[in-house]
Amino acid sequence: YFGASILTGSDSFQEVDVKIERPTYNKPFLGGFRNMSTGVELHNAGSQTKPPKRPHKGIQLFCKETQTAVEKNKQQQTRNTTSTQMTKIGLYVSNMTDKLITPGKYFTAEEYHKRRLEAVIVLQKYFRRWHAINLVQNLKEQKRLRLAWKAEEELQKKREKEEKLRREYEKKLNPKTKEDFELLYHELELWMQEETERINRTLTGAERKAALCALLEEETQLIACIGMHKLDANLENQQKSILHLLRKCAQPRRWKAFDGKITEMDTQSTLRGKELLEIYRSITKEGIPKDERISVLLTVKCTVKEHECKLTQEIVALIDREIDLLSRDVKECNLEGLRKRICTLFLQYIKIPEFNPEVAGLLKVPQDPLTLYKKVYFCHSCENYLPSTEFPLAANSRTIGRCHSCYRLENEARQREAYLKYRLILEDLRKSEVDYQDDSKIVFLVQLPDMQYLIENIWNCQSALSASSDLYDLVMVRWDKQHEWSPWNTILLTKEEADAHLKLCNLQKTYEAPFISKMEQKHIRAKNYFAQIPVMSSFLRRSNNQAN
Template sequence: MTEDDEALRRTRANFDETIQSEELCLDQEHLAEKAIQQDYHMPDVLTVGVQTDSDSFQDVLVKIERPTYPKPFLGGFKNRITGVEFHNAGSQTVPKKRPDKGIQLFCRSPQTVFEKNKPQQTKNTTSTQMTKPGLYVSNRTDKLISPGKYLTAEEYHKRRLEAVIVLQKYFRRWYAINVVQNLREEKRIRLEWEAQEELRKKKEKEEKLRREQERRLNPKTKEDFELLYHALQLWRQKETERINRTLTGAERKAAFCGLLEQETQLIASIGKHKLNADEENQQKAILRFLDKCAQPKRWKAYDGKITQMDTQYTLRARELLEIYRSISMNDIPKDERIDVLLTLRHTVKEHECKLTQEIVELIDREVDLMSRDMKECNLEGLRKRICTLFLQYIKTPKFNPEIARILKVPPDPLKLYKNVHFCHSCENYLTSTEFPIPTNSHTTGRCHLWCKPANEAQRREAFLEYKLILKNLRKSEADYQDDAKIAFLVQQQDLKYMIEKIWGCQSALSACSDLYDMVMVRWDKQHEWSPWNTILLTKDEADAHLKLCNLQEAYASAFIHRIKSKHIQAKNYFAQIPAMRSFLHRSDNQAKANEFLIVTPISTGTKP
């Protein structure tokens, strides 16, 4: 018998024992119903016999765990005949615990709002203390507030408006001060820029005059001598005009004789300078020629990089260039000179011919004379002869195969019949590159070698300004990258005619006549350059002109009409040239298309 308040642990039952209790009830009917409803309950501990050997058994205690939650169905199968369900082993074991991640997790219940009402009394009781009989309260810190004047809505908005006006006044003053300061700063920067530009132009002009003076005192190139002869012609014309204006009779003839004598002396001095310059330029031209032959092969890859490759022929040409540069040097020690000559002797001995034998003989002769302490001045002729013969050796394609691709006279005689013309002035057969062929020419005419002395003897014109203008024109057209062709067909003589006859050798805007500061640019930059789409301006004016978007708004109608008339003159002149007719017709068709272009809406086939 157990009491109602007695616990199970007081019965002193062991863990491995099964306790079975019986219930006695006085109410027989209720006991019978409960006996019927009573089901079988599995005990907490079961004793299972496990066979450990063939004839031995061992009892094992199995503890039954009763979870408080229903087991989830984790899969299994069912026998369709008997209806018995078989679950997977996972449903029969203890579920795995989630690993502790070190993060405090909360469920939904503590995050739910929980409201409660609870009265609470403050710790400090507040009250107002007043003076009363038996208590004095000081009024030193009290403030006396008296009612002010009543402010209507109109008066309030009026005060706000006045305050806003004051703020706007000060703001506009501050803004005006900033605007004025910015204008002053821009003016200062503009004046500094103009001063710098003026100083730059002044320096460029001084540098240009200095170069001109240097070129006249020490002429070296063909353009320098053209300037000298042109200056001589201008001086002669001025002197002739002065003599004709001031002198008559015998005095005039005597003055012309003196002028002729002075001109002859100046021509002779120019000729001496020319001989010295030709000798110096000849050596430089030879070295440039040999250096061009010794350059490696180059080609551009797909990624834009330049690849260089040396062949056995370029290496051979470079070796011969170094030897020639060494033997043409002066003022080198005797030992080094002998080493260079021996190297040259060993190089030319690789080929046996009359030329190499003569070079070897001259080398032996110089070495013998140097061993006898011969003076350097007496060996100049011999050394020059060795250099000349060795240069002839280098220019032979048999000894230097790389030289064949840059020789003016090809080794194959059959190639001489291609692009070869006869010059009736010097009576020589020359290639087409040796003739100045203008666009309107139908024959080859005279070659460069004959035009040069003819110009020096008769006209004495300087073409340096036109060469610079043509060079700048072609460079600017190449920068557009729109497949422009006309600028590369026009020659120097054509450009000279346009500048002198059509544009009058002056800028279309400022009438500046300094051709060194002139450029030819497109009149309408949307179309390629042509004699009927060009304008002659200074460099600064050209930069400003190319920035314009609308020519009709930028220039006056009279100026545009004047430019169009010059374009018509150029069209009439170049229309006689067969090479220009196709470009002229194409530009006319394009102009007509632009003139009669009508924009019409496209019909969609539906009516409104």
């Protein structure tokens, strides 16, 4: 605001307040002029009246650019001016550079399309030739790859077979485990049967009896040799089991983090286990110098003196005795028995949870005897009380029979059967069922005698498709992969046949009706055998309900 004086009369003025509004928009250019001497530009003034607003129509409007093209008019002129000139009177134009053009043969639209069709046929002919060459080359390459793959597969099978034979030969030559001795006794029984058959076929009378007596004597020597190997293997396996137990005691705690990394932590009990493991390794080492042996014995003595009991006192007394004998230069062969006693007593010391807390959860015999009352059974053959895990229980068992050791001893003395092949089939079957992750239970109820009955009596120890009788190459899989494995939903095949069978979607369209009927008969026989088992009856009813 500012004040202004307005003349109202001859000598009177009136003060008026004038309100000035600052414009919120740019003043439009309305022309003007420029002073030529000073260069100052003077623009024509616009009115200060505020422009009226357009009335609101009640509709929201948006501004956008128009698509009108900007046009320009500009004159063009060719760069070279040309003209034509004809010969006339008074003017001569040379025709040396002129060309004479004559029209060609006229052809119709039908002839034109015919030429195009012929050209297309030629192009198709060459394209098809090129395509056929590529197709043949691809087929040749696929055939070459197929033959190479087939040769590689045959070579791999040959290598696996040779490796299996080599492992079997190694097991027979240097048996280590119970399965190795079982296989060795089985080979001995096969050899005895062949020799007996040969003697009965070729000899008679006194010669036959003498040959059978010589064969019996040779069998006795072989059994004694196998027994010596078994004693050596038991000693070696016992030492390995002891070291395995001590390694477990010394193993640190492990857990997996969210990022997949393994974290390890040593506790006081695991450190104690490591210390006892190192001491046991040192005390069982042979061929060390006398000074080092005395140092190891003093370490053991300091370790066991931490706890006062009858066992530690006996260990300390034996250590003092060996140190005294070493100081008198006694031969090591005369100290062998004493050293074994020290190792045995120190191992007993390690297995006591008060001295080695980590061993408490690894001992087979629990510390509380009351926990054994419901899990201990009496073996009527060896007359020993053993835990339930030492007794083989078939699916149709109703009472507790003999223990594993008695069954193994009877097998070595009489039948001499090799159950390794059946055990491998059962283990492979359980692994494959775990991979399905559909909570299958029947396969874990079936035991080794049940699997042997299925293979020998139901499937006749051969593949259902190729009749292959090599049990090491046979596997059991589901007949219908949509349902869990059971003795009435299984088929015995080779490994290659099993892989192809599990890829099938519709069994009715793949196999012929006689083959399916044959499989159903085998499944009915298996149902009749396992229906006698109370545990299997519930699964059998459930499978019947699903079939209906």
